[in-house]
Amino acid sequence: MKQVLTAWLMLCIVGVSAQEFNKEITTENGLQFLVGQINLEGLQSQPYSNWFQNRYNNYHPDDTMVALFKEKLMEYDIKLFLGTWCGDSKRESPKLIKILETADFPMEQLEIVALDYRKGRYKTSPTGEEKGLNIIKVPTIIFFKDGKEVNRIVESPLETLEQDIAQIVFKKDYVPNYAY
Template identity: 60%
Template sequence: MKSVLATVLLISSCMVFSQEFNQEVTLENGKTFLLGKVNLDGFDSDPYKIWYQQGHKSYTVDETLIKLIRKSLKGHQIKLFLGTWCGDSKREVPRIIKILETANFPMKNLEIVALDRREGLVKTSPGGEEKGLNIIKVPTLILLKNGKEVNRIVESPIESLEEDMVQIILGKPYTPNYATLSKTE
């Protein structure tokens, strides 16, 4: 009996703490957005695939810098916060994914989180993945090594996505956009 109870409790707790991917919220005006953890399949459904596929297909990756990125990104993890309702995210996220794919980055080391836009919930997620990370603009790409933040690209790159990524992963001085803002501003 104890083992049955333990099994039921284990399954229940897993269901409570697991979050499904690609949850969608529909606003009163009928517009939708993704919320919470997202996998690449989330960008293959309407209305997201329209901007995602077009942005992915049209972006030309800097092949010279990809070689450096491919070599230097080993051992890194990436957290990508976005809003599928945000123009900057619609522009940059397909490009970021294309760069990572071209660099053969292991996608298991990429965590994508779509944030809310509703009043009182702006830039939050159901799982709280953004907590303590000072996400003030989206998209925000955070590069981590051994679980610690190395640096981030906020909203848009300073030079180019590839150049900014190289600066960060090679440990060169890099100051992201909005570095002086706090979440309360």
């Protein structure tokens, strides 16, 4: 009996602490979007794959630039804040994912958070991952090293994603759009 109770307690703890991925909201007018932590399966599911997969497949990263920063990039954790409702996120997010995969970036070091679109919840997530990070535009790609923010790309790169990533990981002077 003690073992059954222990097993049941462990299942309850796991169930409570498990993060829900790919939570979908549908508004009264039928607009669908994801909120909170999401993963590639969420972006590759309908209706999001309509924009994600095509842009991912058609993007060809600059292999020379990726090779330049590939090793250095492994030292970073990345948080991508996006809106599955946002044109800029739809344009840049598939490119970023393709670049990271080309660089053999460990995807467990990438956290993707989809932000809300609704009035009163605009650019927030259900579990508050954006709190304290000054997310004013999406997508926002934040680079962390040893738990501290190093820099970010906001809304769109200054040059190309590859060039901007290289500037950030090699600690060049880089001031993102909408610098805070």
